Amino acid sequence: MRTVRMYFRLLGAHIRALLEYEGDFWIMMGGTIVMQVVNVVFLSAIFAKVPAINGWTFWAVVAMFAMVAIAEGVGSLFFEGMWNLAWQINQGELDYMLVRPYPVVLQVSSANIGINGLGNILTGGLMLGAALSHVDVSWSAPRILLGAVVIVSAIAIKVAINLATNAAAFWMQSPGPIFAFAVHQAGDLARFPISVYPLALKAALGFALPFAFVSFFPVTFLLGHGQAWVGLLTPLVAVYCLAMAAWIFRRGLTRYESAGN
Template sequence: MRTVRLYLRLLGAHFRSLLEYEADFVILVVATVLMQVVNIVFLAALFAKVPALNGWTFWSVLMMFGAVALAEGVGSLFFDGMWSLAWQINRGELDYFLVRPYPVALQSSSAKIGVNGLSNIVMGIIMIGTGLAHVDIAWTPWRVLLGALLLISSVVIKLSINLATNAVSFWLSSPTPLFAFAMHQVGDLARFPLSIYPIALKAALGAVLPFAFISFFPVAYLLDTGQSRWIGLLTPLVAAYCAVAAAVIFKRGMRRYESAGN
C-alpha cells in the first residue's frame, strides 16, 4: 500500500504541473477525443460498404476499438514514463532511481503522465458500452465478473508489452524507443478481428506479441462468436505470463545498465 500511495503521489505531482498550462491541457484532451472520433467515423464508413468482416459486425469491432483505446489510455495516463526509459538509460538518469528505496520500474513509469490517456479511457469505455448495448448477451453475475476480469487482464497485457519492448532499450544505444514504437504500431492491428489476417500475422498477434488478447479473444468469448472464442478464457493466464516476462526482461536489462559515465 505504501508503494501504491507513493506512486499516486508522483503521478499527482506531474498532473498538477500539467494543469499549470490549462490551454495546452484542454487542446491535448480535445485532440485525443477527435482522434478517437475519426477512428469511429472510419469504422462506420468501412461498414457502410462492407456489412460484416468475416462475420463480425460494426458493433463487435467497435468493442475491439474500445478495448484497445482503454488499454492504451491506462498506459498513457498512469504509466507513460515507460516511453522515457530509453532516454533515462542514455542520459544515465537511472542512477537517481537506483539509490532511492522504491522500485526502479515504477519510478521510471511514474516519471511522466500522458493526459491524452484520460480521454482515451473515456472514449474506450463509451465505445465498449455502446457496442455492448447493441449486441445480444445473456448477462449473468458470472459473465459480468468474467467480463471485468478479461478487461483488466487485457490492460495488464498491454502494459506488460509496453514495459518489455521499452526495456529492450537496455540493449540498444538509441535515446528513443524505436523498437517499442514499432511494436506499438503493430498493436494497432488488434483493433480488427484476427480472422481477417493471414496465418503468419495471426501467429504473431496471438502468440509472439499477444495483442489479440487485448481485444479480439476477450470480445469473441463474450459475444460467443468465432471458432476460437474459447481462447478468450486464457486471457488472464496470458496476462500473468506477459507480466512475468516483462519483469524478467526489465531485470536482466538492469544488469546491463552501466550508467552514462562522467
C-alpha cells in the same frame, strides 16, 4: 500499500503540473476524443459498403477499437514514463533511481504522465458500452465478473508489452524507444479481427506479441462470438506477459553501466 500510495502521489504531482497549463490540457483531451470519433466514422464508412468483415459486425469491431483505446489510455495515464526509459538509460539518469528506496520499474513508470490517456479511457469506455448494448448477450453476475477480469487482464497485457519492448533499450542503448514504438505501431493491427489476416500474422499477434489478447479474444468472450472460450485465457496470458516483462527489465537493469559522467 506504501508503495502504491507513493506511486499515485508521484502521478498526482505530474497531474498538478500539467493542469498549470489548462489550455494544453483541454487541447490534448479534445484531440484525443476527436481521434476516436474519426475512428468510428472510418468504421461506419467501411460497414456502409459491407455488412460484415469475415463474420464480424460493425459493433463487434467497435468493441475491438474500444479495447485498444482503453488499454492505451491506461498505459498513457498511469505508465507513460516507460517511454522515457531509453533516454534515461542513454543519459545515465537511472543512477538517481538506483539509490532511492523505491522499485526502479515503478520510478520509471511514474516519471511522466500522458493526460491524453484520460480521453482514451473515457471515449473507449463509451464505445465499449455502446457496442455491448447493441449485441444480444445474456448477462449474469458470473459473466459480468469474468468480463471485468478479462478486460483488466487485457489492459495488463498491453502494459506488459510496453514495458518489455521499452526495456530493450538496455541492449540497444539508443536515446529513443525505436523498437518499442515499432511494436506499438504493429499493435494497431489488433483493432481489427485477426481472422482477416494470413496465418503468419495471426501467429504473431496471437503468440509472439499477443496483441490479440488485448482486443480480439476478450471481445470474442464478451460478445460470445466464435471461439469465446479463448478469451478466458486472457488472465493467464496477462500473468505470463507481466512475468516476462519484469524478468526482461531486471535482466536489462543488470547491464546498466551509467553514462560515465
